[in-house]
Amino acid sequence: MTIGTDRVLHRPMASPVPPVWAGALWVGDLDVRELDDAVARDTEVLRLDGAEGYRGARLLVRRGDTVLGFVEVPVVAGGLAIPVLADAAARFDRGAAERAESSAPDTTATTVTVVICTRDRADQLRDALRSVLAVDHPAFDVVVVDNASATTATADLIANEFTDPRVRLVHEALPGLSSARNTGLRHATGDVVAFTDDDVVVDPGWLTAITRAFASAPDVECVSGLVPSGELRTPVQRYFDDRVSWSRNLRRREFRLAEQPADLPMFPFSVGEFGTGANFALRRRTALELGGFDTAFGAGTRTGGGEDLDVFTRVLFAGGALVVDPSALVWHRHRSDLAALRSQAKGYGVGLGAWLTKVALEPRMAARAARRAPQAFVRLVGKGAGGLAEGPEHAVGGTDPSPPPTVGSAPAGSVTAMLMGSTAAAVPTTAATALTDPTALAATPTHEELAREVRRVGRLELASVLLGPARFLRQRWDGATVLDPASRTAVTDAGAPATASTMPIRHPTPWGIVAALVALVGLTALVPDTAEWWRGIAVGALVLVGPGAALRTWIDMRPSTTLVVVPATGIAVTILLTAAMAATGIWGVDGALVVIALLTAAGGLDRWVLAGRRPERRTAHRSRVPRFERWLTERATVVRGRLRPMRRHGRAEEGASS
Template sequence: MTAVRPAAAPPVPLPPARPAPLLPVPARVMELDLDRPDGPWAPGRSGPARPPDAAVPSVVALVRRSGRPLGLVALGPDGAGGDESLRARLVAAAERDLRPDPDGAPAPAPGRADRTPPTVTVVVCTRGRPTLLGDSLRALLRTDHPATEILVVDNAPEDDTTEQLVRGLAPGRLRYLREPVPGLARARNRGLAAAHGEIVAFTDDDTLADPGWAGALAAAFRADPRIACVTGLVVPAELDTEAQALFERYCGFGKGFAPRDWSRHTDDADPLFPFAAGRFGTGANMAFRTGALRRLGGFDPATGAGTPTRGGEDLLAFLGVLSAGHTLAYRPDAVVWHRHRRTPAELDAQIRGFGIGLGGYLTAALVHRPALLAELLRRVPAGARYALRRAAAPVTPADPAAPATPADRPAEDPRTGAALARLGRIELRALPRGPAAYLVGRVQDRRFRTGSRS
């Protein structure tokens, strides 16, 4: 029985001070609120959680108190069974390992409960994944924020399957848009241009949004006018395969359980700040003041999935927010659940894309803001050391006294394990391809724009 404790919220050192958790696989993923008598629930509050069984004997649960996420607890096969109810076993694990505050979540600050909450436009970009999209939209339709608009941007569709799904799922509650040119940044810009809300939030078609997600984002913006971007907690929606658990150990989208704020004046111990924009959050769970993002020019269409750059459009937007003098906030109360890639081949391709996207993002940052070059060069040595450490597999001589069976051996350190080091090498080798990929993407974008005007 193990637990992932909440982060203490100081700047994250390099390399990370605490290894990522060794999550059991396969495991039922669920959530539990200590202050509610019901539960546990399936991700996104889609219904009661399925209990563990012989095929899936373990459990990983997001534990909350009064809605506030506290951490993850994991019950292995030895802890998920027994005479007590599953809820009782999860509560016992949380009380022992997370030590939740008995007073519960802090009361909201006076004057924060506006009678007219800010409107939120949620943009979901998709391409050819109607089954995943349907689940994602059903979760969004369960939102408890009263002023939420949901836009679906169909990116370069090959048929009308997605359009038919959206128009038939919840008539009058969903808006369908089509972006004919492939590229996630272009699709997001299409949604940004059509958004009616004061806040525009982005998530992906492979996520399940918590019912309180949009409201938590809105509350963060309402609390501080300096905030122009908010990111939130991303929790795995399923842990069915080793590839999904490996992704979570290597670079899971979750950024901890403590709120953080950053600005250009932040005294941050990370030597890569502000270029290590991935630590601020991810495009699967991000929101902006609509006007601020439009003034920043939206997303660079030469970046993102569907372009040679394969990613980086969210990181570039985060850097743009900070460079413009705004505050970027991370609020773990804004929860979405993400379905990670299921197979080793899909995971390798994703990590390779991360490497190319990172190289493209850094190139785009200098193209848009050449004045950052000197600052970036000062951080190159620290960044190189960090990347090499992630890619270095330990060389451990065979121990004749080691237990004979893998189950009896000590768990390997997930930050230095050979499997994770292999992913680090995939990402590192792909990174140099990013600059050329970004330049090709710019040429393609120029041709698309020239063709659209002819």
């Protein structure tokens, strides 16, 4: 926010096109000290930069770095009436802000690494990077993670426009926000790692607020902040802004697992109160100890989201404190059209369902979640009904719970009433005036259309939750998980790879699954009163397929070789085991079957759990190749290298003799 000598207020996030909706709001922020100065100088009007087409304005009122709340006031002739604005801001507790600033610790020595993950959005990344480089914290660097981009636009942007030594570009070839953030985390050098997106503008005091929040208590491991909408140009943006809670979390709060907030019965699963992935920070040490981000979640994966929900709850269950500080401010541009809103709603729903699946599979989390399941179901169905959360219509803050006074003549009004009202009389005049521009009508939905779409979006989000479990389990099937203990290191550590793309995968190979299933089938032969025909099939499958399938998980073979080696391995193992048991005097048919089944299952599952496919395969998981497999692969390579010249020599001799 800047007010020049000519008393012009500028937006923190410029809008690319003018508004075509009568309820559009000009968005900016205002320091009450500047407002007091304007009042003292008898200034009557505060002009707004780029106010054409706006009838109302939403201002984030602050004192220095401390956020006080929002006000919405009418725009008259491209400006704001200072007396009206002063009346609206008078309700805020400035004394609390002054006390907070006077007692703020000095955190200038705290080092921070900002991680921005991007994919083919160089134009948006430009504004985000410029705002990050303009922050007032002295000790920070920036890691830009280019995540599987199809073009070189991001690399060209960094090379040509951001030569600042604080900016580093790294690449992550595996698509997925969590994989990209893990790569950024491992490239980070700061004590604190702050994560944001490429479609934001951060406040100059963003990192200062984050580091102060970490310094507020020794157990603070995660800090999130306020993410208000930087643009309210369309009714879709206003709907989204009213619906999400993290855009209006204006009260500073500290959350700990052992401290149940009285106003949050869903805690610690009231994730909307914890913030969002566009604005949060972790202690680097803690983030690595937790295993970074779970690659089963996030944009670019089948689940499409949920990575922020997962990391917030994991911090709490690990015993850390999570601080929500609205002074850590990041402006975000919400989706502006219905198609993007539908896509985002589906992603949120799938991500939520996937995250709930993980909660249900974690015993410690599941025990707490079970007690809150009825309330969670009611809230989820309410979301699916298309209900809207009440937005910050005027002055909203954490210091004064009293209802806001009426500001000006006709406030812009909440989109809740605008969209859900059944008649035109229910629509505030400045927010619901019918569009008259034919081109605007073509681009912007009518109130009835948007009201119907709101209900559809709610149902779509609820239905998408049902897709979450299957998507999550498929991600797990593909090996997606957190960093394994051996990989929870910085890239500067010896032997540590730079990205996820060159690491092996925890993946249940087909032959490993066959080995495990055949072992189970073989054990059914020991069940009393089993039919003889089935017992013969079970024993035959175990002997002829089981040990060979386990071996096949470790060694690549041609199909023709597999047909011979698999049964031969089983027969050989059976003969050797029988001879060994007979020699030791412990021979027994049942015992032999049990031993063969255990060897088969162990061989297949060891490959499943400890390794997976070839180490050069792209994967979402970072896991070291077992030592035995590395040795076996190296030996096989040596043998193949020796056999090739011998084969060529043999073929040459055959040709000469013919």
